[in-house]
Amino acid sequence: MQGFLGNHWGAKTAALILAILLWLYVLTDKPYEDTLAVPFRSERIEDVPDGLVVANPLPDAVTVRFKGTGRQLLRLRYSNVNVVLRVTGNRIGKRSYRLSASDVRIPLGLEVEAMEVVSPLSVEIDLDRLLEKKVLVQADITIKTAPGYTKVGPIGLDPDSVLVRGPRRFVKRVRVVTLKPLKLDEVSKDVHRLVRVVFPSGENVVCIPEQVRVSSDIQAINEQWIGDVLIHLTHAPRGAKLDPPTVDVKVRGGLDQLKSLSMDAIRAYMDYRAVALEEEQNPQPVFILPPGIMLLEWRPQTFRIAAR
Known part of the structure; x- marks a missing residue:
């Protein structure tokens, strides 16, 4: 008997499962x-x-x-x-x-x-009345570059405005919309991310589109000398000239940014009164550089007013 049960346990299990399925069906x-x-x-x-x-x-x-x-x-x-x-x-x-x-x-x-x-x-x-209006996008984005890299230019938003749509009582109060916060560390390549728009408060208020593409130009840091930058003499009488009239500057910035940087992109100014009237000891030029470019040093360091 035990042998019979042991040899037919598979058939008995199948019969039990079938019985359970039939019971569940009923x-x-x-x-x-x-x-x-x-x-x-x-x-x-x-x-x-x-x-x-x-x-x-x-x-x-x-x-x-x-x-x-x-x-x-x-x-x-x-x-x-x-x-x-x-x-x-x-x-x-x-x-x-x-x-x-x-x-x-x-x-x-x-x-x-x-x-x-x-x-x-x-x-x-x-x-309520349905209202639609276009508003600017504000980004809460922090990008920290890896050592040896820098962020060139402002962070790009595409699009930089969205259509807000919903009940008038809510939409009329909206001036700007924000993006979900984005924080990136150790960045060493260009940033291209889709970031969701935070919908303004209010029932059935939506934004079109719902996502904005965030971009940032990340470049390796480089240093470079730019020669013959013209110094503009301010508050000078007619005929007054600065000697030397140009200056060489050493700058730091993104590798690609420096490749296209010319001397005309750097503005240098010197106050005639500071040089000719000796209002300052060893007066130096004032430089205006493109965004993302850092001034390291310049030469020469000494200037005088040339004879008329």
Whole structure:
């Protein structure tokens, strides 16, 4: 007997599983009632008049009592069942709508009946004028470069403005929108990132587009001498000249940036009074350099006013 049981344990296990499946089939084929939280979303509100928009928060879900077989009710839980509400009237303001089983949309193929709405029994809809306007984007971005690299120029935003769309009561207050904070460390190559826009507060307020491309030019640091930068003499009488009239400068910046840097991009100024009238000891030029370029040194260090 023991040998018989030991030799047929596989068949007995299969028979047990089959019996359980048959029992579950019979069990799930019986009629039941069940309550289910059905998602209720603003996009499921139909017939909103053109130029108006829902301006108040809505319940996340509506509890509905359903009737059907156990198998069908189980399928219902994983279906796209939802509640649809139709707006009547075209006036700005609040209006209460009573919910009923007829507002429940059951996907095709499911033999389930919505019996009643359990809660909430009604929903308040507050309509407001739809407003759209373009606003600038503000970025909260920190980029720290790796040793030997530098950030060249300002951080780029594409686009630098977005369309804000929603109820007038909220959109009219918006002046700028911000991006989600972005912090990057040890950066050694150009930055190109899509960063999400932080939507302004208020129901049904959206931004178009929802993402902005952030870019930054990262270059290896280099040093270079630029020769024959002309010094402009200020407050000088006619005919006065500076000797020497030019200066060589050593600058630091991004490798590609320095390759295209010319002497005309650097402005140097000297005050005639400081040189000719000796108002300062060993007066030096004042330099204006392109953004991202650092002045290290210059030569010569001594200047005089040439004879007329």
